[in-house]
Amino acid sequence: MKRLRSFGLVIVSGLVLSALASASASAENVEVLPVPTKTAPLKFTGKGGAGQIEGEVAGSALECKEVTGKGEITSANLGVGTTVLTGCKSALSGAKCESLPKVAAGTIEFKGDIHLVAVLLPKGEPAPELMLGTVGSMEELLHIECGAALLVLAGGTVIGEATKVAASGVPTKEITGVLAESKGVQKIKECDLDKAFCSGKTFGLYLELGKGREKAGLASEGTTTLEKEAAFDY
Secondary structure: OOOOOOOOOOOHHHOOOOEEOOOOOOOOOOEEEOOOOOOOOEEEEEEEOOEEEEEOOOOOOEEEOEEEEEEEEOOOOEEEEEEEEEOOEEOOOOOEEEEEOOOOOOOEEEEEEEEEEEEEOOOOOOOOOEEEEEEEEEOOOEEEEEOOOEEEEEEEEEEEEEEEOOOOOOOEEEEEEEEOEEOOEEOOOOOOEOHHHHOOOOOOEEEEOOOOEEEEEEEEEEEEEEEEEEEEEO
16 A cells, blocks of 8 residues: 555544545555454543534533543444543533433443544645545434433534544554534534545534534544554555
8 A cells, every 4th residue: 555644543532533644645445454353353542631512503512521432443444432521511501411321420421433534634734635534423312411401412423633643554552633623513524535435425413402403513632542553554
């Protein structure tokens, strides 16, 4: 495979991996080396600072003090993970927010799938033109209770981007990355490769607060630690 200049892999709240690549990237998919399997997965843990889930409507943000996660990569470009947000509250009412069934006070927990993809860099970003990223998809609709007055439903998918990782093909155990959104709009919404998975799709989260569905975004930044060294070939 062609070696690319890499920039990162991210599993935010334990779920998301990504890396930057050059404009001359081939159509081949990313591979984790050695390739993990379901019986011999590559396990990881993640830890970050404050994070939030926010819709487009003012006051819809659910603010959390810490994001952690864990999971495993089970093939060359697929995996699963669990994300845990603690110290969560409604920005509007100040009430604690908890996923149902309840795990702990002020705690939101959800599981999801991981799919490594290639995305086009947003306008205004520096070269290279293509970025390798990961789509994190919630397994099922997430029910979140904020006090007695507000029930929030959340679902959908999100694409993360990275800030630091070893060069392509170089073994590493630690990666840092970020999920970025603004007023409920995720920074990255589309991917380019692989075409079978990405073609014609727009990715993003959504919230329902009793007044219909609205777009939503997840913001978080943290560090992912792999159980053992692995290289990422693009």
